[in-house]
Amino acid sequence: xxxxxTARVLQIVREAGVLRPRDLDPHGIPRQYLRILRDRGLVRxxxxxxxxxxxxxxxxxxxxALAAKRMPDxxxxxxxxxxxxxxxxxxxxxxxMAVGKRTLFxxxxxxxxxxxxxxxxxxxxxxxxxxxxGVPVRIYNPAKTVVDCFKYRNKTGLGxxxxxxxxxxxxxxxxxxxxxxxxxxCRMTNVMRPYLExxx
Numbered sequence: 001x002x003x004x005x006t007a008r009v010l011q012i013v014r015e016a017g018v019l020r021p022r023d024l025d026p027h028g029i030p031r032q033y034l035r036i037l038r039d040r041g042l043v044r045x046x047x048x049x050x051x052x053x054x055x056x057x058x059x060x061x062x063x064x065a066l067a068a069k070r071m072p073d074x075x076x077x078x079x080x081x082x083x084x085x086x087x088x089x090x091x092x093x094x095x096x097m098a099v100g101k102r103t104l105f106x107x108x109x110x111x112x113x114x115x116x117x118x119x120x121x122x123x124x125x126x127x128x129x130x131x132x133x134g135v136p137v138r139i140y141n142p143a144k145t146v147v148d149c150f151k152y153r154n155k156t157g158l159g160x161x162x163x164x165x166x167x168x169x170x171x172x173x174x175x176x177x178x179x180x181x182x183x184x185x186c187r188m189t190n191v192m193r194p195y196l197e198x199x200x
Contacts, residue, residue: 006042009033010053013043017134018069019051048111052133061132067095067113068137074099075127075138077116078156081145087167088160098123098140098148116152121185143174147182150192162195169199176200 009029013019021031034051037043043051047066064076064084074097081096082088094114099105101119126144130137140148146168149161168174176196183192 005029005033006037006040009037010042013037013051014053014056015134017052017056017132018046018065019043020049020069021051056133059133061137063095063112064137064139065133065135067097068132068135070111071097071099071105071113072136073103074113074115075118075123075140077118077140077145078148078152079160081140082149082160082164084139085142085145085168085173087142087145087164087171087173089163090160116155122148122151125185126182141174141178142168143178144182146174146179147186147188147192150183150188151186165192165195165199 008027009024012024012027012029016023019034021034024031024034034043038045038051042054044054044056046052047070050066050069061084064080067076068074076084076095077098078096079088079090079092080094083091092114094112096114096116098116098118100123101117126141127138128141130139146161146164149156149164153161165179168179176199179192179196180189183189183196
């Protein structure tokens with residue numbers, strides 16, 4: 001019985017990519033089986049309350065997968081979204097996540113995560129869904145990410161926003177309509193108009 005349970009837990013860990021102990025509850029499996037698998041070297045703890053199979057391979061998006069597992073309602077934004085879309089040379093040491101103005105979370109959920117509060121359509125528009133290392137991850141699309149960099153230029157720097165806009169346009173990652181649409185949603189039309197006009 002114990003062997004079949006440990007095999008089932010290992011299967012669940014592999015399917016999830018990154019597993020939290022509470023993810024075993026719907027399967028009716030006691031959480032102590034994770035400790036048993038860890039002691040046997042079959043799973044590895046990669047963060048507080050986060051486990052992966054020992055033979056799982058890390059990708060460059062490992063940090064995004066861990067952050068999304070901790071904060072499934074968050075959306076990868078700003079520098080981390082730029083990095084994912086290859087629109088910056090910056091390599092942030094924290095994962096930037098957008099959450100709602102009233103979203104509550106525990107302090108342990110924010111380890112290695114930089115929180116930015118968004119609201120309304122600025123939070124919900126432009127969200128893409130990706131699967132990274134088996135974990136569903138929500139990330140803003142290139143156009144929305146560029147506009148967000150202008151909106152939060154006091155946090156990221158105007159130079160980062162301009163580089164992102166230039167690279168996004170050169171790589172044809174967004175149309176002018178998409179950029180303008182998100183600029184309207186984020187109330188950035190006056191700020192971005194001269195830069196968008198320069199591109200055309």
